[in-house]
Amino acid sequence: MAxxxxxxxxxxVNIENKKKAKMEDRLSDLxxxxxxxxxxxxxxxxxxxxxxxxxxxxxxxxxxPVLEFNSYSFKKLLVFDKFVCxxxxxxxxxxxxxxxxxxxxxxxxxxxxNSVFDYAFSxxxxxxxxxxxxxxxxxxxxxxxxxSFESLKSxxxxxxxxxxxxxxxxxxxxxxxxxTMHLQHALIKDPDPFSGFPMLESLTLEDCHLCMExxxxxxxxxxxxxxxxxxSLWNISCCExxxxxxxxxxxxxxxxxxxxxxHEGLPVLEKVVIDFNGLCYxxxxxxxxxxxxxxxxxxxxxxxxxxxxxxxxxLSFFPDELVRRSSPFxxxxxxxxxxxxxxxxxxxxxxxxxxxxxxxxxxDVKTYLLKNSPDAKFSFTYPIDLK
Numbered sequence: 001m002a003x004x005x006x007x008x009x010x011x012x013v014n015i016e017n018k019k020k021a022k023m024e025d026r027l028s029d030l031x032x033x034x035x036x037x038x039x040x041x042x043x044x045x046x047x048x049x050x051x052x053x054x055x056x057x058x059x060x061x062x063x064x065p066v067l068e069f070n071s072y073s074f075k076k077l078l079v080f081d082k083f084v085c086x087x088x089x090x091x092x093x094x095x096x097x098x099x100x101x102x103x104x105x106x107x108x109x110x111x112x113x114n115s116v117f118d119y120a121f122s123x124x125x126x127x128x129x130x131x132x133x134x135x136x137x138x139x140x141x142x143x144x145x146x147x148s149f150e151s152l153k154s155x156x157x158x159x160x161x162x163x164x165x166x167x168x169x170x171x172x173x174x175x176x177x178x179x180t181m182h183l184q185h186a187l188i189k190d191p192d193p194f195s196g197f198p199m200l201e202s203l204t205l206e207d208c209h210l211c212m213e214x215x216x217x218x219x220x221x222x223x224x225x226x227x228x229x230x231x232s233l234w235n236i237s238c239c240e241x242x243x244x245x246x247x248x249x250x251x252x253x254x255x256x257x258x259x260x261x262x263h264e265g266l267p268v269l270e271k272v273v274i275d276f277n278g279l280c281y282x283x284x285x286x287x288x289x290x291x292x293x294x295x296x297x298x299x300x301x302x303x304x305x306x307x308x309x310x311x312x313x314x315l316s317f318f319p320d321e322l323v324r325r326s327s328p329f330x331x332x333x334x335x336x337x338x339x340x341x342x343x344x345x346x347x348x349x350x351x352x353x354x355x356x357x358x359x360x361x362x363x364d365v366k367t368y369l370l371k372n373s374p375d376a377k378f379s380f381t382y383p384i385d386l387k
């Protein structure tokens with residue numbers, strides 16, 4: 001009885017402690033570094049909405065080192081543009097900005113685009129990624145008056161329509177720390193656009209256009225470049241590459257540009273992936289074949305070679321040429337053939353019916369490629385949906 005009486009006397013205290021525990025603001029007790037880490041995983045819209053969770057989180061979103069703006073979460077683009085301007089205006093300017101991502105659909109005005117670039121460069125952003133559907137003035141913003149480019153390490157500029165890129169050529173020397181660049185639908189007005197990036201290690205060119213009437217050669221001079229990805233270059237007859245450290249080369253285009261390496265060549269090339277995404281008529285097949293052979297000889301030192309379905313098909317059209325020619329690959333360790341995309345691509349005029357026999361390994365192609373590297377490992381990938 002004494003024990004029961006003692007428990008009943010303590011019950012009000014326990015109930016009161018439970019109420020106090022429920023009222024505790026556990027979010028406010030989190031270290032600020034952990035709060036910022038949580039917010040960096042959210043886009044800007046959701047990060048701002050967290051200000052209602054706790055009294056200390058009212059202004060936490062103004063100090064996050066990562067800003068990600070996505071118009072796809074807004075019903076109206078005007079509301080999105082106003083939101084972007086408000087966030088940039090109220091952000092703590094003393095807080096470090098490591099990464100800024102801006103994704104916008106529709107037609108983007110120069111005003112909102114300049115605001116994003118000016119803010120990013122003025123705070124010395126390290127990673128800048130911008131993806132547009134289209135821009136009204138057809139050009140990326142020029143340099144702001146007060147800017148810091150030395151801290152920028154990664155730059156991604158993507159657009160569904162062609163835009164002039166003013167950051168290439170001699171003026172690119174301002175980007176002393178840039179290591180990664182990705183350009184999509186960029187209009188290039190300098191024949192030697194990348195020599196001014198002394199630290200550039202990774203370069204991706206996607207549907208870029210050389211805008212020079214008297215010049216059809218694109219020069220890729222980057223002494224520290226290790227990764228190069230090219231997808232459909234336009235108004236270009238050949239690429240002059242000075243990339244002695246290049247290890248990975250991924251090429252996918254509507255034709256095979258003549259690669260002109262310097263006398264040093266590509267001595268440390270380790271992996272090459274080649275694909276074709278255009279439409280080739282029968283009268284063009286021999287020219288495409290010769291261009292492909294010329295490309296092969298520029299990458300003779302490669303250790304791992306991956307040829308997609310279209311490349312294998314093109315080679316198989318000329319078995320006599322393969323017997324007559326000598327393979328340039330003498331140091332090949334691995335050869336891969338991939339037929340993943342052939343079911344839905346009608347790349348060649350002479351192929352109109354897809355059957356299981358189409359996906360058999362062409363023996364003459366394999367023999368040619370491994371002629372001087374007989375010990376190389378060979379693998380063949382069939383389409384996923386081939387029954």
